[in-house]
Amino acid sequence: MSQNLGNQALNKAIDVIDAIADGHRQLKTICEHTELPKSTVHRILQGLIEARYIREVKGLGLVLGTKMIQLGNRAQKDMPLKEIAHPLLCELAEETKDTVHLGIKDEDHIFYLDKISGKRAIELRSRIGDRLPLAATGIGKSLMIDMPQMEWRRLIKKEKNLDLNEMLDRMANYSKHDFSFDLEDNEELVRCVAVPIRNKYGNIIAAISVTSIKPYMPDERMDSLIGTLKHYSDLISKRIN
Secondary structure, three states: HHHHHHHHHHHHHHHHHHHHOOOOOOHHHHHHHOOOOHHHHHHHHHHHOOOOEEEEOOEEEEOOOHHHHHHHHHHHOOOOHHHHHHHHHHHHHHHHHEEEEEEEEEEEEEEEEEEEEEEEOOOOOOOOOOEEEEHOOHHHHHHHHOOOHHHHHHHHHOOOOOOHHHHHHHHHHHHHHOEEEEEEOOOOEEEEEEEEEOOOOOOOOEEEEEEHHHHHHHHHHHHHHHHHHHHHHHHHHHHHO
16 A cells, blocks of 8 residues: 555655656646646655756746756667767768657657767757657657557557658558658658667667758658668677677
């Protein structure tokens, strides 16, 4: 019984932290987002502030604290994939002149582990640490390649702007040829080419992408980039296996 109560308290604290991370800065909006009583949220916040997981900034409200930042930095250091892949991603960005991403699956989302900006006079909104829906992104689709069609269907249905039948056909092609595209599926004009990174057992553990805007990403160039990305994916795979 006491263990269940402990788990409930922990889950509530996590919900509060997630709400603040999602941009809910005030007590009222955190309560509305978490559907927790004001007294419960207030008590949780006091404990989190004392432990430096949350801090209050005048004029802004509640934000993640220094302890969370420290833990985030440690978590990144504990991910050798990023450290191994980074030099190769820099080479890929230099070669293509476009923005390069490294991402891993985080439940139904892509989590961006690394980003190297390109040389063109554009800056994409993506940031390291961002989470975006798998089906809505090129790199996410590469992480979906080995999933059963039932999972493709479930993830695609979650995105209201995607046509289910069209996307299922695309995923079948991506699965057959081990690559994926973002054809302005998530953001107007933004296109990308992505491929999965596999471990020595053939399992997908991450994906990389090259992203730019449509004028720099005509269909012919996207097709030509598939081989380039697969080459760098193979290099990363060899270094981690």
